[in-house]
Amino acid sequence: MEILKAEDLSFSYQNKYQTVHAVKHVSCGFEPGKTYAIVGKSGSGKTTLLSLLAGLELPTEGQVLFEGKSTRELDCDAYRRDDAAVIYQSYNLFPLLTAEENVLYPLKLKKVPRAEARDRAKKELLAVGIEEGEFSRFPAQLSGGQQQRVAIARALAAGNRIILADEPTGNLDISNGEQVVEILLRLAREEGRCVIVITHDMEIAGMMDRIYTMRDGELLCGE
Amino acid sequence: MEPYIGKRLLRRPWLSGLSLVLSGVLAFLLCFLSGYRQQQELRLQETRESFEIECVVTDLRGSKSSSLLLDGEYADFVLAEEGLAPYIRDLRLVKEFRYSYEPPTENTAGYDLLGVNCEAAIPAGAPGQESACVLLREDFFERDEDWVLVPERLYRELEGETLTVYVMDPAAYRPQYGGKKGLGEISFTVVGWVPGGGETLYCSYSTARRLMDSLSGKQTVDAISFHAAHNDELDALQRAAGRKFSRVQPNATSRISSIKPALTVYDEQYRATLAALEQNIARTGRLLPAIALLSLGAGFLICFLATRGEGKSYALMRTLGMTQGRMLGSVMLEQLLIPLLISAAVGAALGRPGPAAVSLGFHALGALAAAVKHVCVSPNAILRSQE
Numbered sequence: 001m002e003i004l005k006a007e008d009l010s011f012s013y014q015n016k017y018q019t020v021h022a023v024k025h026v027s028c029g030f031e032p033g034k035t036y037a038i039v040g041k042s043g044s045g046k047t048t049l050l051s052l053l054a055g056l057e058l059p060t061e062g063q064v065l066f067e068g069k070s071t072r073e074l075d076c077d078a079y080r081r082d083d084a085a086v087i088y089q090s091y092n093l094f095p096l097l098t099a100e101e102n103v104l105y106p107l108k109l110k111k112v113p114r115a116e117a118r119d120r121a122k123k124e125l126l127a128v129g130i131e132e133g134e135f136s137r138f139p140a141q142l143s144g145g146q147q148q149r150v151a152i153a154r155a156l157a158a159g160n161r162i163i164l165a166d167e168p169t170g171n172l173d174i175s176n177g178e179q180v181v182e183i184l185l186r187l188a189r190e191e192g193r194c195v196i197v198i199t200h201d202m203e204i205a206g207m208m209d210r211i212y213t214m215r216d217g218e219l220l221c222g223e
Numbered sequence: 224m225e226p227y228i229g230k231r232l233l234r235r236p237w238l239s240g241l242s243l244v245l246s247g248v249l250a251f252l253l254c255f256l257s258g259y260r261q262q263q264e265l266r267l268q269e270t271r272e273s274f275e276i277e278c279v280v281t282d283l284r285g286s287k288s289s290s291l292l293l294d295g296e297y298a299d300f301v302l303a304e305e306g307l308a309p310y311i312r313d314l315r316l317v318k319e320f321r322y323s324y325e326p327p328t329e330n331t332a333g334y335d336l337l338g339v340n341c342e343a344a345i346p347a348g349a350p351g352q353e354s355a356c357v358l359l360r361e362d363f364f365e366r367d368e369d370w371v372l373v374p375e376r377l378y379r380e381l382e383g384e385t386l387t388v389y390v391m392d393p394a395a396y397r398p399q400y401g402g403k404k405g406l407g408e409i410s411f412t413v414v415g416w417v418p419g420g421g422e423t424l425y426c427s428y429s430t431a432r433r434l435m436d437s438l439s440g441k442q443t444v445d446a447i448s449f450h451a452a453h454n455d456e457l458d459a460l461q462r463a464a465g466r467k468f469s470r471v472q473p474n475a476t477s478r479i480s481s482i483k484p485a486l487t488v489y490d491e492q493y494r495a496t497l498a499a500l501e502q503n504i505a506r507t508g509r510l511l512p513a514i515a516l517l518s519l520g521a522g523f524l525i526c527f528l529a530t531r532g533e534g535k536s537y538a539l540m541r542t543l544g545m546t547q548g549r550m551l552g553s554v555m556l557e558q559l560l561i562p563l564l565i566s567a568a569v570g571a572a573l574g575r576p577g578p579a580a581v582s583l584g585f586h587a588l589g590a591l592a593a594a595v596k597h598v599c600v601s602p603n604a605i606l607r608s609q610e
Contacts, residue, residue, distance in 0.1 A: 051603050096234045
């Protein structure tokens with residue numbers, strides 16, 4: 001049963017000189033408990049597809065269906081808050097908040113009770129390998145790998161069933177990259193979450209349950 | 224409460240300190256100046272209503288204000304409704320007689336007997352004395368009786384006896400020609416005393432009028448003074464007075480000066496006070512909007528500095544599911560928390576919550592103007608920047 005589905009999805013926008021067709025008639029589905037890789041060269045439309053799936057943009061044609069409901073009809077802010085978490089290549093933590101506070105932030109937005117939120121944050125931070133002594137560190141005091149793991153912990157703590165990761169290992173060394181991929185795979189296998197990873201690293205893509213390849217905005221195949 | 228507003232403020236101490244100082248100083252200035260302006264407006268109103276502008280009838284040269292020996296028509300004019308009565312208050316009329324205990328001769332200097340219409344016309348006693356006289360008959364000034372106030376020393380000596388004196392009216396008494404006109408022997412009942420020493424006696428102005436009729440057959444008045452009743456009608460008072468009185472002419476000859484009286488309105492201090500107060504009010508009137516604009520500028524500056532590098536954080540908030548409206552509210556709350564607290568404290572300390580709220584309002588407008596640009600960020604901004 002697909003939790004997320006793209007139906008004949010197209011997205012175009014007008015730049016300074018011309019209309020850019022970033023995504024063209026893409027159809028694909030994503031199931032809970034499975035991992036997906038979307039691969040392709042730079043400019044192939046991977047990130048635009050991810051922003052459509054995350055409800056960050058609305059398609060110009062076709063639709064994104066979350067549990068059968070189009071993102072056009074959904075409250076996209078609530079969709080991202082409750083169901084779809086986004087992990088970025090460049091970590092994107094709040095610089096003025098500590099590692100723990102960064103993880104607590106979405107829980108506060110969801111009005112999760114304080115004690116429960118702290119428990120969940122602690123659990124998820126430990127699960128991604130952040131030690132308790134590092135909870136009170138600010139992002140600038142953490143390494144890149146640690147920052148990415150805090151960003152993943154933030155996505156996990158919110159309990160969202162869909163994890164959309166845009167080049168999550170792009171800024172990490174091999175060791176940290178492997179750790180991050182392991183965490184993402186565990187999320188799908190142990191917690192039944194749907195993990196969609198955009199990458200151009202075929203080694204990482206090979207570890208996923210399914211690979212979608214994009215070229216010039218079109219989805220070529222799904223293996 | 225939005226997440227971590229307090230912590231975010233504490234972790235940017237220089238910006239929070241700047242916000243605290245600027246909003247505090249501007250709120251204080253606005254409260255202080257508006258209070259000062261209100262105080263000046265009250266003083267202006269009070270000055271207009273109750274400043275005592277002294278008006279004194281003098282000779283034409285303005286060199287003397289007593290012993291004027293003016294015709295009674297001047298007193299009538301001052302008292303008449305179609306004369307000066309509508310424009311004046313606290314009228315003081317003095318008629319000067321001379322008296323002696325023995326029949327006067329050509330060389331008798333005598334002492335003063337003054338007919339006065341009110342207590343204020345009696346010269347003030349020693350400093351600290353509550354009143355110029357002590358009356359045993361409260362209706363002394365209204366009655367036409369042979370009543371007299373004597374110096375305190377004389378009052379003790381007389382111990383309730385009547386006082387018989389020879390009264391001379393300078394308007395008619397000419398001892399050098401041997402005439403008796405203007406002279407009479409009168410027995411007065413002592414009905415009070417005037418503190419201090421001296422020999423001057425006082426009777427009511429009504430009694431003085433009767434004495435003038437009986438002694439000389441001529442009504443005269445020696446001193447007229449009063450306060451302007453309405454300080455905003457000084458010009459009307461002077462126009463009305465101009466029908467009977469001249470303006471002071473310091474160079475007039477002494478002969479003309481003794482015939483034609485002048486009215487001097489002592490309004491220089493009043494006008495100077497009004498001008499100073501109006502100038503202060505006008506100045507603060509210009510300063511208040513300037514400070515309000517400074518509050519607006521401070522709000523804009525602090526918010527601009529605070530939000531300038533936060534574009535990614537705002538985009539991240541949107542990605543995490545915060546609505547644009549909530550995010551704007553969150554940013555505004557973060558920007559206004561310190562100004563709100565400091566304005567409330569300043570407003571409460573100075574007892575002026577209104578101006579403190581105005582200062583906060585302008586600060587908020589400035590902050591909003593700076594926040595809108597940064598806060599209206601697309602949730603997709605991070606992905607776009609990565610592409």
